[in-house]
Amino acid sequence: MKSFWDERYSSEEYAYGVQPNDFLVEAAKRLPTVSQILSLGEGEGRNAVYLAKCGHKVTAVDQSDIGLLKTQKLALSQGCTVETLVSDLREYEIGKQKWNAIISIFCHVPSELRRVLYPKIRAGLKAGGFLIIEAYAPEQLMRTSGGPKEADMLVSLDELQAHFSDFEIVHLQALSRVIQEGLFHKGLSDVTQFIGINPTSAVCDRAPCL
Ligand SMILES: C[S@@+](CC[C@H](N)C(=O)[O-])C[C@H]1O[C@@H](n2cnc3c(N)ncnc32)[C@H](O)[C@@H]1O
Structure with missing residues (x-):
């Protein structure tokens, strides 16, 4: 698949x-100022650059x-x-409680990889960190x-609901909407959108932790 994207x-x-x-x-209007943001499958940079211009630190x-x-x-x-x-993304180490936000915009990977990634995303978010997803x-x-x-590359509402059921759901919606993004996203489209907040409380790694 890498060759497909390099070619594109x-x-x-x-x-x-x-x-x-x-x-x-x-x-992104919901994000704290100067957030540490990880963008998965960023491609040519349109989203990362936007967030960086908003003052965030983007990887x-x-x-x-x-x-x-x-x-x-x-x-x-x-x-x-x-x-x-x-x-x-099979090899990338997201880290632990590192990010104020993780975004995935049309980053489509096989379901077996999504099953592995979702817990890593959860672990990588700080307490109160945002997960933002738009997928077909x-x-x-x-x-x-x-x-x-x-079909295996597409993401349903039920899947996100099931994997992030303990998140505070800010927005979870399946909808048809018109998308105009460059040469390859053109016209009426069915998408799944998710904005959730990681509820995990911060882990204190010092002892004693009072
Ligand atoms: C449709 S493009 C979206 C790019 C960008 N997020 C955007 O919205 O403009 C999907 C991107 O996901 C990346 N991608 C897909 N599978 C990946 C994987 N296993 N590891 C890393 N990147 C991956 C591709 O290389 C590609 O850049």
């Missing part, structure tokens, strides 16, 4: 444009070095800084407006 990102043009995802823009992970080079180019052109890490829903298979063509 190999032209000068930004495949999904340089404007941030509009759901993310709305969701962008993607398997595509070509995509992340374009992230760096976009950040430079817009006068901000994004940390980029080339890694497959199973209903999108019937459409030609974007997203993977395999």
Whole structure:
């Protein structure tokens, strides 16, 4: 799959444009100022750069070095800084209670990888940290407006509800909406959206902890 994404990102043009995802823009209004944010499957940088310009400290992970080079180019052109890490999400260590927010915007991976990633995401968020997801829903298979063509890569509302049932749910919705993002996300689309807050209380690693 890496070769697919390298190929997609190999032209000068930004495949999904340089404007941030509009759901993310709305969701990000809830974030504390100067949050440490991890973006999974960031691609060419449109979302990471937006968040960095809002004053956040953003780390962008993607398997595509070509995509992340374009992230760096976009950040430079817009006068901000994004940390980029080339890694497959199968290997990437998210860390423990490290992030104020983790975002996943159209980062579609197989269900077996999602099952492994969800607990890592939970563990990686600080107490009170935000998880923000927009993904194509199973209903999108019937459409030609974007997203993977395999049912296993799509994300349902039920899946997110089940995996993050203990989160404080700020927003959880499956909906049809028009998306215009560059060359490959075009038109009426079925998506699943999630904004949740990690309830895990902070672990004190000093003893005694009074
Ligand atoms: C549809 S693009 C979305 C890019 C970006 N989030 C955006 O909204 O513009 C999906 C991205 O997920 C990345 N991705 C998919 N599977 C991955 C994996 N296993 N490890 C790292 N990145 C992955 C791809 O390389 C690609 O950049």
